[in-house]
Amino acid sequence: MNEFAVVVGIAALAAFLTYLGAPAAERFAVSDKVVNGALQFAAGIIVALVALSLMPPAVRAGSPLTMTLAFFFGGTLFVLLGYFTSKKLAATPEMGANVVSVGLFVGILVDMAIDGVMIGIGSTLTLATGLLLALSLGSSAAPLAFVTIATAKRQGMSKEHRRLLSISFFLCVLVGAMLGFLVLRDQSLELRLILVALASGFLTTMVTQTIIPEANREGEPSLAGILFTGGIALYAFLSLVLL
Numbered sequence: 001m002n003e004f005a006v007v008v009g010i011a012a013l014a015a016f017l018t019y020l021g022a023p024a025a026e027r028f029a030v031s032d033k034v035v036n037g038a039l040q041f042a043a044g045i046i047v048a049l050v051a052l053s054l055m056p057p058a059v060r061a062g063s064p065l066t067m068t069l070a071f072f073f074g075g076t077l078f079v080l081l082g083y084f085t086s087k088k089l090a091a092t093p094e095m096g097a098n099v100v101s102v103g104l105f106v107g108i109l110v111d112m113a114i115d116g117v118m119i120g121i122g123s124t125l126t127l128a129t130g131l132l133l134a135l136s137l138g139s140s141a142a143p144l145a146f147v148t149i150a151t152a153k154r155q156g157m158s159k160e161h162r163r164l165l166s167i168s169f170f171l172c173v174l175v176g177a178m179l180g181f182l183v184l185r186d187q188s189l190e191l192r193l194i195l196v197a198l199a200s201g202f203l204t205t206m207v208t209q210t211i212i213p214e215a216n217r218e219g220e221p222s223l224a225g226i227l228f229t230g231g232i233a234l235y236a237f238l239s240l241v242l243l
Helices: 002-019 023-025 032-061 063-092 094-096 102-124 127-154 159-182 189-215 224-242
Strands: none
Touching: 002 023, 002 102, 002 127, 002 159, 002 224, 023 127, 023 159, 032 102, 032 189, 032 224, 063 102, 094 127, 094 224, 102 159, 102 189, 127 159, 127 224, 189 224
16 A cells, blocks of 8 residues: 555656646747647657657567557547547537647547556556656656647637646546556556557557647648657657656
8 A cells, every 4th residue: 555655646746747837838828839839849759658668668579460450449549539529529510610629638638648557557667667757757748738738728728628628637647657556567468568559559640640730730830840859859868867
């Protein structure tokens, strides 16, 4: 029980670091260009998460066919989520121009939950590993929280709903870590790798189908690719230094 309490504390630290991006977005008025650039930066972080932390253990230790299919089904899940959500919103004309990019918000919340699960799984190895993951993932997820709230403001989401969205950032990381520690620690390595590959496909498709198109909504931003590369570089740096 004491070990679980420590894991909860570690997860709460990561959740707090992630949450910090939300009040920053509420406090400062940012232009569309800044939001677009931040989306590019966030996309880079997610790509780096998949490429450097999620997929390497899956492709090294898992069955090639199983991991490939899991990655494919993860991407398919995101496409289906976006498709049916769009159809449902299209059938509600009163939403009009204020329809938010539900796929973007759900995808980022899933990303934060995955971060939490990784922290929980890391804590099953050693508490030090869990702490390092919390510092790395929490720091790199804060820009995602900033992007999500800034995008919600731009798209007309009410302040009350933005507050609930901000709280969900904290809860996704915290609950994800608790589930990762309590549920997945006793599961087989094969199952954990399948879930990792599934999440990787989901996140990669989210970047290509939602985040990048949202960033380029008003045309290709000037030099935005530098920010995308910057997100990759930051995550890589934090992973090397903290892990």
